[in-house]
Amino acid sequence: MSEKTSLDFLKQLNIGDVSQAVCTGQEWYGSQDNGQYDSYSPVDGKKIGSVRKASKADYEKLITTAEHGFDHWRRLPAPKRGEIVRQIGNKLREYKDPLGKLVAYEMGKSLQEGLGEVQEMIDICDFAVGLSRQLHGLTMHSERPNHRMYEQWHPVGLVGIISAFNFPVAVWSWNSMIAAVCGDVSIWKPSEKAPLSAVACFNVMQEVLKENQLPEGIFSLIVGDVPEIGETMISDRRLPLISATGSTRMGKRVGEVVGGRLGRSILELGGNNAIILTENADLKLAAPGIVFGAVGTCGQRCTSTRRLIIHESIYDKVKDMLVKAYSGLKIGSPLDESNHVGPLIDTDAVKAMQDAIQAAEKNGGTKVFGGDVLEGDGYESGCYVMPAIIEASNEMEIVQEETFAPILYLLKYSGSVNNAIALQNGVKQGLSSSVFTTDMRESEQFLAAWGSDCGIANVNIGTSGAEIGGAFGGEKDTGGGRESGSDSWKAYMRRQTNTINFGSELPLAQGIKFDI
The missing domain is CATH 3.40.309.10 (Aldehyde Dehydrogenase; Chain A, domain 2)
Incomplete structure (x- = not known):
C-alpha cells in the first residue's frame, strides 16, 4: 500500500497526526500531558497516527455530560431514537469504503473483512431501527377484580462499553445502537491497539448528531489506560451496565468488580x-x-x-x-x-x-x-x-x-x-x-x-x-453474555411490573384480609 493511498482514507475520515482522547459525540477534548498511544499498522509497521490518553479528570467531565445527555435522550420516544440510529447507519454507508480500509490497515484483517465489519455496523443500525418500535412487555391477568397487570421496559442508564482490537468498531455498534434505541447513553473505551478506528467512527457520527441538534453525551468515546480509565469505569456505580469484550482473564476482573457493586455485566470472552x-x-x-x-x-x-x-x-x-x-x-x-x-x-x-x-x-x-x-x-x-x-x-x-x-x-x-x-x-x-x-x-x-x-x-x-x-455469546468461561440480535435488547433495559386498580375496593393478593 502506498503512502498516498493511506493518506487518502485517513483524510476522508478526518484522522490527523494526533487525535484527542475524549469525544462527547460533538466536542473533542482531553489532557495534553497524560501521554499518548501511537498506532502502528501491522501491515507494514508504519505509524498511522497517535491518540492522546484521557485522565481521570477527563473521565469525570465526560460522565457528567453523559448524565445530562441521558436525561434528554430517555424522554424521546423510542421510534424517534430509532430515526437517529437510522441516520447513523446511512452515514456509515457513505463512509464504508474508507472506514473499512482503516480497520484493515490498523488491525490487519483483510479488506473484505474490514468492509464486512463496517457492514455489520450498518446492519445493526437497521436492526435497531426496527427494534425501536418493538420494545414490548407482556400483559398478565390479575387474580384481583378490577385490576390490570402488565410489564414495561425502561432504559437502564449509562452503559460502559469496553471492546477488543480484533473487531475495533463492530462490537461497539452492537452495544451502542441497541442501547441507544432502548433509551440508554453509552461510553466507549476502545482497545489501545486500534484507537484510530474508534476515533474515525465518532468523526463520522458527529455529522448526524450535529445535524439533529442533539445534546452531548448520548454517544461518548474515551481512550485511556486500563488502570486509569478501565478500572474506573467498571468500579463506577453511575454505570449500571458494563459490556466487555476480551480475554477470559479480563472478563473475570470485570465480572468481579461490577458484581461487587451489584451492577450488571455483559461478558463476551474467550472461545476454544x-x-x-x-x-x-x-x-x-x-x-x-x-x-x-x-x-x-x-x-x-x-x-x-x-x-x-x-x-x-x-x-x-x-x-x-x-x-x-x-x-x-x-x-x-x-x-x-x-x-x-x-x-x-x-x-x-x-x-x-x-x-x-x-x-x-x-x-x-x-x-x-x-x-x-x-x-x-x-x-x-x-x-x-x-x-x-x-x-x-x-x-x-x-x-x-x-x-x-x-x-x-x-x-x-x-x-x-x-x-x-x-x-x-x-x-x-x-x-x-x-x-x-x-x-x-x-x-x-x-x-x-x-x-x-x-x-x-x-x-x-x-x-x-x-x-x-x-443473539451472540457463549457459556462457561466465555462469560454468558449476549449481544446483538434476538431479545438481547433486554440486557440494556430494566423491567418494571405494573398493577393498576381501577375499582373502588382494595383487595389484597393471595386472599389476604386486612381490615382497618
Whole structure:
C-alpha cells in the first residue's frame, strides 16, 4: 500500500497526526500531558497516527455530560431514537469504503473483512431501527377484580462499553445502537491497539448528531489506560451496565468488580471453538468453512476455529486435504484482495503463537504444517506468520487454552458423534461450535440439550461468521453474555411490573384480609 493511498482514507475520515482522547459525540477534548498511544499498522509497521490518553479528570467531565445527555435522550420516544440510529447507519454507508480500509490497515484483517465489519455496523443500525418500535412487555391477568397487570421496559442508564482490537468498531455498534434505541447513553473505551478506528467512527457520527441538534453525551468515546480509565469505569456505580469484550482473564476482573457493586455485566470472552467432522461429513462443503474459520482474521476472532475433531475413518484424508489447502494460502497485505491471510496484530501475538506451538510439541503434539514467522519483502512489520496445523490431543494444557493466532489442532475420535461432542465440550470455554454431517440423527444429537454446550451451535457451516439477527455469546468461561440480535435488547433495559386498580375496593393478593 502506498503512502498516498493511506493518506487518502485517513483524510476522508478526518484522522490527523494526533487525535484527542475524549469525544462527547460533538466536542473533542482531553489532557495534553497524560501521554499518548501511537498506532502502528501491522501491515507494514508504519505509524498511522497517535491518540492522546484521557485522565481521570477527563473521565469525570465526560460522565457528567453523559448524565445530562441521558436525561434528554430517555424522554424521546423510542421510534424517534430509532430515526437517529437510522441516520447513523446511512452515514456509515457513505463512509464504508474508507472506514473499512482503516480497520484493515490498523488491525490487519483483510479488506473484505474490514468492509464486512463496517457492514455489520450498518446492519445493526437497521436492526435497531426496527427494534425501536418493538420494545414490548407482556400483559398478565390479575387474580384481583378490577385490576390490570402488565410489564414495561425502561432504559437502564449509562452503559460502559469496553471492546477488543480484533473487531475495533463492530462490537461497539452492537452495544451502542441497541442501547441507544432502548433509551440508554453509552461510553466507549476502545482497545489501545486500534484507537484510530474508534476515533474515525465518532468523526463520522458527529455529522448526524450535529445535524439533529442533539445534546452531548448520548454517544461518548474515551481512550485511556486500563488502570486509569478501565478500572474506573467498571468500579463506577453511575454505570449500571458494563459490556466487555476480551480475554477470559479480563472478563473475570470485570465480572468481579461490577458484581461487587451489584451492577450488571455483559461478558463476551474467550472461545476454544471446535468443528466436528463425522464419517458422514461432506468434505467439499466443509473445507472452506474449516480453513476460513481457522485462518480468517489470522485466527484472531473469538469464533475462530481452534480444534478440528475428525472421525478416525476420514482422519488421514482430511489431514491431506488441509495441508493441500494451506499450501495454497496467499499471505500478505490485507489491502491486497488476492491475499487470504494478513498479519497478527503485533509482535507480542507472534511470540504467543510461537510459544503455543513449542508447548504443543513439548507435550507430544506433531506439527503437520506451517507455524513459521515470515520474513523478507512485504513482511517487514514482523507480524506475518504461516498458519499452523498441529496433531494433538484434547487433554493437552495448551489445547485447553485459547491462543489468539492461526493454530488448528487436529483431534481424532472413534465411535459415535456423542464421543466427538464430549471432546468438543471438554474445554472451559463455550462460545461457538459446529458439526458437518449429512446424517440428520447426528445433527440433531449435536443440537440436543445433551449436545453442544456452546452459545452458538451450527450445522454444516463453520464456527465464525455469525449474523447480527441472532443473539451472540457463549457459556462457561466465555462469560454468558449476549449481544446483538434476538431479545438481547433486554440486557440494556430494566423491567418494571405494573398493577393498576381501577375499582373502588382494595383487595389484597393471595386472599389476604386486612381490615382497618
